[in-house]
Amino acid sequence: MSFLNKEICDGDNPDLTEERRTATFDTDRMAQVIYGSEKFAARRRQITKSISRIPALQDTKPLAFMTREEKITEACRELDVLSDHWEQLIYVNDEEEALHLHREVIGMEGHPFALHETMFIPTLVSQASDEQQEKWLGRARKREIIGCYAQTELGHGSNLRKLETTATYSPSTQEFILHTPTITALKWWPGALGKSSNYAIVMADLVIKNKSYGPHPFIVQLRDEKTHQPLPGITVGDIGPKMAFNGADNGFLGFDHFRIPRGNLLMRHNRVEPDGSYLKPPHAKIGYSSMVKVRSRMAMDQGLFMAQALVIAVRYSAVRRQGFLEDKSQEVKVLDYQTQQHRLFPSIARVYAFIFCGLETIQLYEKLILDVNKNGDTSGMADLHSLTSGLKSVVTHFTGQGIEQARMACGGHGYSMASYISEIYGVAVAGCTYEGENMVMLLQCARALVKAVELVEEGHPEKLSPMMAYLTKPSVTVDLTVGPEAYVKIFQLIAKKQAFKATEQLHKFMVAGDSRDVAWNKSAVELTKASRLHTRLYILKTFIRRVESITDISVKAALTDLLNLHLNYELLDVASYALADGIMSSTQMDFIKNQLYSSLEKIRPNAVSLMDSFQFSDLQLRSVLGRRDGHVYQNLFEWAKSSPLNQSEVLPSVTQYLKPMMEKSKL
Numbered sequence: 001m002s003f004l005n006k007e008i009c010d011g012d013n014p015d016l017t018e019e020r021r022t023a024t025f026d027t028d029r030m031a032q033v034i035y036g037s038e039k040f041a042a043r044r045r046q047i048t049k050s051i052s053r054i055p056a057l058q059d060t061k062p063l064a065f066m067t068r069e070e071k072i073t074e075a076c077r078e079l080d081v082l083s084d085h086w087e088q089l090i091y092v093n094d095e096e097e098a099l100h101l102h103r104e105v106i107g108m109e110g111h112p113f114a115l116h117e118t119m120f121i122p123t124l125v126s127q128a129s130d131e132q133q134e135k136w137l138g139r140a141r142k143r144e145i146i147g148c149y150a151q152t153e154l155g156h157g158s159n160l161r162k163l164e165t166t167a168t169y170s171p172s173t174q175e176f177i178l179h180t181p182t183i184t185a186l187k188w189w190p191g192a193l194g195k196s197s198n199y200a201i202v203m204a205d206l207v208i209k210n211k212s213y214g215p216h217p218f219i220v221q222l223r224d225e226k227t228h229q230p231l232p233g234i235t236v237g238d239i240g241p242k243m244a245f246n247g248a249d250n251g252f253l254g255f256d257h258f259r260i261p262r263g264n265l266l267m268r269h270n271r272v273e274p275d276g277s278y279l280k281p282p283h284a285k286i287g288y289s290s291m292v293k294v295r296s297r298m299a300m301d302q303g304l305f306m307a308q309a310l311v312i313a314v315r316y317s318a319v320r321r322q323g324f325l326e327d328k329s330q331e332v333k334v335l336d337y338q339t340q341q342h343r344l345f346p347s348i349a350r351v352y353a354f355i356f357c358g359l360e361t362i363q364l365y366e367k368l369i370l371d372v373n374k375n376g377d378t379s380g381m382a383d384l385h386s387l388t389s390g391l392k393s394v395v396t397h398f399t400g401q402g403i404e405q406a407r408m409a410c411g412g413h414g415y416s417m418a419s420y421i422s423e424i425y426g427v428a429v430a431g432c433t434y435e436g437e438n439m440v441m442l443l444q445c446a447r448a449l450v451k452a453v454e455l456v457e458e459g460h461p462e463k464l465s466p467m468m469a470y471l472t473k474p475s476v477t478v479d480l481t482v483g484p485e486a487y488v489k490i491f492q493l494i495a496k497k498q499a500f501k502a503t504e505q506l507h508k509f510m511v512a513g514d515s516r517d518v519a520w521n522k523s524a525v526e527l528t529k530a531s532r533l534h535t536r537l538y539i540l541k542t543f544i545r546r547v548e549s550i551t552d553i554s555v556k557a558a559l560t561d562l563l564n565l566h567l568n569y570e571l572l573d574v575a576s577y578a579l580a581d582g583i584m585s586s587t588q589m590d591f592i593k594n595q596l597y598s599s600l601e602k603i604r605p606n607a608v609s610l611m612d613s614f615q616f617s618d619l620q621l622r623s624v625l626g627r628r629d630g631h632v633y634q635n636l637f638e639w640a641k642s643s644p645l646n647q648s649e650v651l652p653s654v655t656q657y658l659k660p661m662m663e664k665s666k667l
């Protein structure tokens with residue numbers, strides 16, 4: 001019996017207890033696979049336990065009933081408490097532990113440190129020279145200053161080459177003059193910029209002697225360190241409420257000829273000398289590294305968002321009884337319906353797949369930064385850029401779909417904010433937009449694909465990176481019964497065909513006289529399809545690799561069931577390509593469907609434990625429906641009673657309007 005299953009079974013909803021008893025594996029062992037190591041999985045539990053011993057970190061009132069201002073204040077209060085306990089709770093500067101702490105205590109609605117930890121500090125690490133790190137990094141890490149990442153403008157987010165904020169070098173004073181020349185040049189959207197941050201990394205067009213050098217990162221003090229008042233020459237504020245994430249003060253920022261010293265241009269990779277001469281970086285896009293950093297985390301973060309929604313939906317589905325199967329004396333758990341399983345289990349499989357990809361891309365980014373910072377080796381940048389561009393797009397899209405299905409799987413109660421799924425959805429789908437709008441990023445991935453196809457066509461397959469090697473694979477007939485490798489082969493053929501077709505279309509338009517840009521736009525839908533297939537192939541292969549490497553037999557068996565479900569679900573989902581190209585027959589299609597349905601049955605007894613294994617605390621989940629103990633109904637009633645509307649029997653609106661209206665109607 002596992003760590004979680006040992007706890008509080010007696011007082012739990014008996015339906016959930018029964019689910020936990022049927023599990024065929026240990027949830028602690030599964031957590032080790034999810035979180036990448038036994039050590040970190042154990043640290044997570046320790047941190048969760050320590051948090052539960054700090055009364056000031058327990059939830060006060062539900063976030064759903066708070067105004068934006070209250071949410072921001074509450075997040076700040078929690079950060080202040082955390083700050084006092086920081087060193088007892090986590091190893092200082094351990095990013096994964098900090099993230100866990102943050103997810104547990106503050107949750108997902110945002111807070112003043114969200115961008116400080118995820119982009120401000122990472123930009124200083126990757127872009128600031130040693131001397132600059134000496135000056136700012138320590139202060140940032142000690143949280144003496146709060147920073148954010150100010151890049152997007154009112155008029156431009158996707159197209160960085162057209163950012164309008166200028167940083168004009170003045171050799172006579174050795175300063176940069178930051179300026180916002182138009183309304184569309186206002187920085188707009190940066191998280192924690194509006195009211196919390198007193199520093200920012202500002203991406204601005206570097207101008208020297210009337211020549212533009214494109215966007216470069218500058219560290220800029222925005223507010224007085226004592227009074228927190230904006231410095232003269234700076235206009236800054238909050239952009240207003242959003243679809244979700246309202247505990248964060250996404251902001252606007254304008255500069256009126258605001259001067260900063262020359263040393264505030266982050267100069268690890270490029271330099272402006274006192275006389276204004278410019279030293280180029282070793283790679284033109286090295287200044288974009290903070291975006292790659294966040295993108296490399298997104299498969300993990302989005303996987304965890306979807307996991308939260310699924311913990312809620314799966315637990316609730318095991319508690320919710322509605323309708324009958326054979327036995328008419330007792331209603332069934334809705335989790336026993338095949339449609340419910342089909343709605344939820346493929347997303348469970350995707351969660352695991354995304355997280356495995358995230359474990360890999362987070363490491364790839366760390367290696368890249370070491371290579372660049374220590375050895376000046378930028379050779380890994382292009383591959384990581386194309387991989388993370390495709391991955392963030394595919395993962396965010398499916399995460400949004402999966403969370404929405406989880407909501408619907410909870411019926412009416414899923415629509416209540418008591419489920420917390422709407423907030424998870426709102427935060428997760430922001431990922432389709434931030435760090436590069438999904439279509440834009442799919443097209444970045446397509447650039448690499450087209451180049452690879454062109455290499456094959458030009459007779460240089462040896463120049464392909466390992467991820468593109470499948471583009472040279474010949475067509476073969478595949479026997480699906482032989483296992484995962486057969487599915488990979490079919491997927492490779494489908495992805496390869498689409499990559500060649502999209503490239504062929506691009507070339508056809510060019511041969512007919514279109515410029516490459518116009519031909520590209522005329523082929524863009526086909527190109528994005530190729531990128532998606534290419535990325536889904538990577539996800540599928542990563543899932544297989546990880547499952548193969550597991551040593552615990554029962555964990556491996558449970559994940560093999562999930563992997564089989566994933567393979568069949570994915571192949572069915574792209575079946576139209578395979579049928580159109582004669583890659584698969586309709587008999588094979590029937591085989592896949594049957595495999596899929598039997599996977600659902602195999603997974604059913606493990607469903608709750610597969611989600612319990614994420615070991616999210618109730619504090620983190622913030623969901624009445626997803627409670628570990630499964631006592632949903634009485635707590636929904638308590639939750640509703642705590643609504644501000646229920647604090648008086650007769651609302652002023654009734655006295656002021658409804659009563660007089662009804663009285664008038666009587667006349």
Ligand SMILES: CCCCCCCCCCCCCCCCCCCCCCC/C=C/C(=O)SCCNC(=O)CCNC(=O)[C@H](O)C(C)(C)COP(=O)(O)OP(=O)(O)OC[C@H]1O[C@@H](n2cnc3c(N)ncnc32)[C@H](O)[C@@H]1OP(=O)(O)O
Nearest residue numbers: 083098102113114117158160285288381385434435436447
């Ligand atoms: C006291 C206690 C404290 C406790 C605190 C606890 C701490 C916890 C931490 C908290 C964390 C919380 C997190 C969890 C949960 C919260 C969830 C919500 C979080 C929300 C965060 C949101 C953050 C969002 C930030 C942003 O959005 S920042 C802005 C992002 N913007 C973009 O992404 C813009 C997209 N556009 C681009 O990137 C570029 O314009 C472009 C790549 C599309 C094109 O660029 P460009 O025009 O310059 O280039 P070309 O298209 O011409 O391409 C030329 C070639 O260059 C290659 N290229 C492009 N980019 C790169 C690259 N990066 N690397 C390598 N190569 C690159 C192209 O591929 C081209 O190559 P080719 O010519 O060979 O084809």
Ligand SMILES: Cc1cc2nc3c(=O)[nH]c(=O)nc-3n(C[C@H](O)[C@H](O)[C@H](O)COP(=O)(O)OP(=O)(O)OC[C@H]3O[C@@H](n4cnc5c(N)ncnc54)[C@H](O)[C@@H]3O)c2cc1C
Nearest residue numbers: 149150151152156157158189190191430433434435436439
């Ligand atoms: C919650 C949230 C947090 C954010 N945090 C930050 C932050 O901390 N710092 C920061 O600097 N920014 C931040 N942003 C801004 C974010 O990075 C941008 O919104 C994002 O990069 C998209 O850019 P855009 O808004 O200009 O979209 P647009 O580019 O205007 O997109 C609109 C439409 O145009 C399409 N489109 C645009 N260009 C092309 C193209 N070349 N080819 C095909 N289609 C195209 C898109 O696909 C989309 O459908 C945040 C945004 C959100 C929602």
